Amino acid sequence: MQLRAIRSVAVIGAGYVGLPLSLHLAKAGLQVTAVDVDPTVVAEINERRAKVEEKEDFEKYFRDPDVQRNLRASTTPVKADAFIIAVPTPIYEDSKAPDLRAVTAATESIAPLVERGNLVIVESTIPPHTTEKIVAPILEKSGLKAGTDFLLAHCPERILPGNIMAEAIYNARIIGGINEESTRAATALMGTFVKGKLLATNARTAEFVKLIENSYRDVNVAFANQVAVLCDELGIDTGEAIALANEHPRVDILDPGIGVGGHCIPVDPWFLVHACPETSSLIRAARVTNDSIPARTAAKILQAVADVEHPRVVCLGATYKPNVRDLRESPALHVFELLRGEGLDVSLYDPLVSEYACDSVLSAARGADLLAILVPHDLIVTEIRYRRGAVLDAMRRPRIMAFSPGVI
């Protein structure tokens, strides 16, 4: 098949993944259309004021002359030499089954536009076999054959929220085509801006690798969280136990916390569990363990104020992890809601999130019976370290609780 020279790219879905990708491709000199069903997202990109919740100033990327010239946004897909799908892939809340409605809708939206010689890449995280068994058949309804008339690959994303622009360039990337020609074409397109390794494989291995990466993280966090639960039950200091165990040359236990949040790790392992329910017991157990931690955290907080009449608890940190503004799947929000559900007088402050803003830890602490550090943002921990006396003096009962070793 004669692959067209790639001069134009339509990126379908312009969120955390699609927007940085669009900016990098435009900077690399390609004509990019960022397509999103949300008209606000599209308007913001066209007005050069779009951003995802990052530390970075996204407007500086829009000021780049190449980006100014090459990037536009649209609510409807347009013809292009290559299409990259970067839409959400959540799970259904009750069944935990993958919810692929956005992927199928995005694929259907480009199907009438895909022509002979085009390349289609799925960048969304997807369950095993989705590229070949779901995406390809939708695109082939046009009469064109995947791998012969147009090329098709899966290139999963590994960016870390908080540092996405740099990670999009420097991380090693897995490139999995449905055939070798598709892998080569996708590698060439990604190579226009990625400086990390481009690791060639097939589509189904690429899908699987992304899922085992996040399952690996989840299982390791679950182990640390289980260690903390065991320590509580046995009356052992968790921080000390883990620090001592980590002195073993081949042991490296992570810090336990209040649960696992964010867009990927609490979601992606379920794709494997759903695909292979009989043979994924460890991955399922890790998910269940990590999902149980917010309730344990809430119970610990309630127990800490059980002897106080009308206790007032202040929770610090709302995001899914420290030093980001991202609230998606945040266990801190879950803990807060559980405490509120118990009728506790509880408030939530986060210096990084405008809806939970407070002037300082000191002002948040006034009159509280307990300060619970749910998310140890540097801003929170630093203030507590430097103004500890004043913070404790401002409280009705001076008590600060943290849920990871070494925070306070």
Ligand SMILES: NC(=O)c1ccc[n+]([C@@H]2O[C@H](COP(=O)([O-])OP(=O)(O)OC[C@H]3O[C@@H](n4cnc5c(N)ncnc54)[C@H](O)[C@@H]3O)[C@@H](O)[C@H]2O)c1
């Ligand atoms: N956020 C991360 O750090 C990260 C990291 C690695 C992988 N991923 C994966 O990348 C994919 C995208 O995640 P995200 O964080 O960018 O999601 P997001 O919610 O930030 O953005 C997705 C965008 O797609 C748009 N959209 C939804 N359906 C659409 C459709 N049919 N056509 C066009 N636009 C549509 C939404 O309006 C939204 O703006 C997911 O599969 C996710 O698991 C995300």
